[in-house]
Amino acid sequence: MSIAEQPLSGDLRAEIRAIAQAEPHPRGASVAALRLVQAHMGWISTPHLNEVADVLGMSAADLDGIATYFNLLFRRPVGRHVIMLCDSVSCWIMGRERLCAHLCRTLDIQPGQTTADDAITFLPIVCLGHCDHAPAMLVDDTLYGDVDTPTLDHLIDTLREPPP
Numbered sequence: 001m002s003i004a005e006q007p008l009s010g011d012l013r014a015e016i017r018a019i020a021q022a023e024p025h026p027r028g029a030s031v032a033a034l035r036l037v038q039a040h041m042g043w044i045s046t047p048h049l050n051e052v053a054d055v056l057g058m059s060a061a062d063l064d065g066i067a068t069y070f071n072l073l074f075r076r077p078v079g080r081h082v083i084m085l086c087d088s089v090s091c092w093i094m095g096r097e098r099l100c101a102h103l104c105r106t107l108d109i110q111p112g113q114t115t116a117d118d119a120i121t122f123l124p125i126v127c128l129g130h131c132d133h134a135p136a137m138l139v140d141d142t143l144y145g146d147v148d149t150p151t152l153d154h155l156i157d158t159l160r161e162p163p164p
């Protein structure tokens, strides 16, 4: 059975319950609960989404609507690291397309795909609110501005290092 199909642990379910209890309505805990699952599992599979919906007392369709609305919640498997390159207007003006082409060439993938070694997923994302330092990107939880190709190359080398 893959990790995506394994039931959530009792501890994780208890954590989700605790988050929900701190909210006036369990629905208010949906994003935090999904982020918690993603932090443990890497992404949010349908069986896990169904379990979270069950704990929160929501319909799976409702919760899925929330999960698919937020760019930082992944409903498909991703690599160990995720590079999200802004594709909004300031970054376009400041050379985002050149960086996109460089990433695709270096990683040998297209936007939306994961490298063969499962190290890096490359995704486009809307404005990161870092327009004064365009072009910008988010790598896992770290925001980068004034991105250029040497920065990308250095980052890719670091991200490709195998996990300890």
Ligand code: FES
Residues within 6 Å of the ligand: 086, 087, 088, 089, 090, 091, 092, 126, 127, 128, 129, 130, 131, 134, 135, 136
């Ligand atoms: S347009 Fe790219 S950070 Fe705002």
